[in-house]
Amino acid sequence: MSRNNNLRRLAAGAGTAVMAVGFAAAFGVTEAAAAPVSQSTNSGQWTFNRTISNGTPAPGETITVTNNIRWNGGLAPTISALKDIHPACLAYVPNSSRVNGNGVGTTTPDATTVSMNGSWIRSAVDRNISYTVQYTVGADCARDTALTTGAGVNANQGLGSTNNNTGPNVSVTKDATQTTLAIGPAPQATKVSTLTATVTTGATGAVEFSNNGTVLGTATVANNTAAYSWTPAAGEAGQPFSITAKYLGDATRAASTSAAHTGTVTAAPTAPAAPAGLTANPATVTAGDIVTISGTAEIASSVTVTAGDKTCTATADQAGVFSCDITTTAAGTLTVTAVATNGIGASPASAPITVTVAARPAPDAPTGLTANPATVTAGDIVTVSGTAEAGSSVTVTAGDKTCTATADQAGVFSCDISATAAGTLTITAVATNSVGASPASAPITVTVTAPPAGTAVIALTPISPRAGTSVIISVIGADANSPVVVKNGADTLCTATANAGGTATCTWTPTEGTHTLTAEVTVDGTASTVTKTVTVSAATDPGNEGNGSLAGLFGSS
Structure with missing residues (x-):
């Protein structure tokens, strides 16, 4: 091949390089900050010195493969193609290939090969050639798994060589996740607390819950959450806790651990302690008097005070103070105790106190x-x-x-x-x-x-009669031993004889309402009639209860 042809190829390559730069700028191809990995491998009479810009890329990231190739044999062959072999999940970035810094015609004969095609003559003094190529990491790459890479050279004289495993390997990282933890209610001995972990949307798998580094258990993630029920033992009361939730990851998502929730396990509630500090005021009373019993008990507990066969109840206030009143009934020494009750149970009885109850005397004379x-x-x-x-x-x-x-x-x-x-x-x-x-x-x-001569009167006992209650009717002022007839309207109630004092009596059980009583009497030998109007109240009229008086009014004749 002539030098001019080589120059034309280089010019074409330069044009391709310019075009590739334009595409890269237009599509924003970038590389993330990363840790490069390198490996040198002999393949036939060639040495492949390969570097990948990031050995642990993330999905969507662009990586660059650089292969510095050296011919180790005698007469250098002519190279017709440089091949970069990659995992199928890496997508070739179009127009990203370069040979010795220049753009080059490229084909992708299969899903794992990029072939940079041309004609490059090596010589004894110029044994090296290099290329670069870029890939976008696909979301379908296996994660945290060594993915092999390789390279090949097509050359004349049968001196080409291909090695599918020249390295270096790449390992695609799992997607980062975030885990948060909520606990409710606050940990309490013998009571269930729900530990709820919330993980990054789409995560699957399990969450591991731990306390002070000891695994409590695991729960499966569903709809981005996992919940575990934890019941601290009675012996954990008063002990510190440090709860974490660790998402264990899945095929594509990395593990993550929540911030720790710390605190102290509270003791399980118990029945109240016995009330204390009971006092009686006054400490000495007369039977029938009231004694106020006071003391202290668990806040908001219900306190029952027992004094002999009497009780009273009170609720302890926010300071724990209670008091209630007992009415004494019998003379002697009255023993007083108190018991407090809450939602769990009742306390023991308090220490007893005593009240001296003196006998109540009969009244003094009016x-x-x-x-x-x-x-x-x-x-x-x-x-x-x-x-x-x-x-x-x-x-x-x-x-x-x-x-x-x-x-x-x-x-x-x-x-x-x-x-x-x-x-x-x-x-x-x-x-x-x-x-x-x-x-x-x-x-x-x-x-x-004595009544005026020639008169008689009717008197009632009681003076304000009630229906259904017996009433004594007295006719006063009649001639001694004379007959007396007492009537209620037209009805005769009784016939009686006046005594030596001129009084005759009979009994009447009235009904409610107004009645007209008459007495037919003889006064100083003359017959006369005495009249009295009586109002009888209802049987339950409280205004007349206990009235045992007598009334008499002068009658008319």
Whole structure:
């Protein structure tokens, strides 16, 4: 071949080189920063000194293969083709091949070969030739696996040589991944916590969960997450934890480990400790009085205080303080304990305390009795008032009549008595509580005058009757031993005989409503009729409860 032909080939190669640079600029072919790998291999009488720009490329990355070839024989042959052999998953970058820095016509006879074609004459003084070629790493390359490369020379005189495994090998890295970890609820002894790992979208395979470097277990990735249930043992309470999630990778994705979640395993909740610091205020009471029991217990626990056969409950506040009231009932020494309860169970009973309960005495005699008015006509009402032990029941006695009342919180009571017979009426009062009755009060007297001559009256006991309750009807002022007829409207209730004092009585059980009572009597030998209008309240009318008084009104004849 002539020198001019060689020059033409070089010129054509230069043109191809310029075109290749243009394509590279147009398509943005780049190479990532990488660690080159090299290998020198003898093949026949040739030495292939090969360098790959990155021995561990990532998918999508462009790598450059450089092969510096030396002829080691005698008379140098003419080279017609330089071949670069590569894994099928590496895609040749069009127009990227160069021979001695110049562009060159290139073919790809199969998926693993790039053939740079031309005519290159070597000589004894110029035994070397070099080429470069670029590939784009495909996503279909096996990952973390040695992929072999090779080279070949086609030459005349039968001096060509091809070696499919000249090296160096390349290993395509797996795609980087990221793993994050969430834990909920916070680790607690004997309680399940869910460890949830989230990995890069599309990842498959498994995640390994560890605590303080010890593997707890694994879970399969589904929809980018993997979850594992961890229950710390009771003995791990108070111990530090450091939980990590390690994605183990798959065929194309690299492993990755989450940041550690650290902390201390909390103890499992337990039933409360026994309440403490119980106090009673006051510590000495009279039966029937209230004692306030206070103390401390687990915050928000429900506390039941037991004192004899009585209980009270309270909830411990945010400071753990509780208090509740007990009403004492019997004299003696009262033993008080408390038990706290939470969602787990009940505490032991607290240390007991005691309260001294004194017996409640019977009331003192009522005092300050007054009668209003102090002088009445037979049949009139007298209101008796006074003071007695607060809450006690007071019975007022006036001759053969009584009335009752309950002393209010100030100890004041009053009730009404009907004076039925002329003369001096002596009145006393007795107070009663749960223990017993008081002595009788100092007596007071009321002067009762006889009704005007020729008159009679009707009196009722009680003065405010209730339906269904027996009422005593008294007719006062009749002639001694004379007959008396008592009627309710047209109905005769009874026929009685007046006693020596001129009083006749009978019993009536009324119904609710307004009634007109009449008494047919003889007064000073003359027959007359006495009338009284009575209002009877309902059987459950609370305004009339306990009213035991008598009432009398003058009747009309």
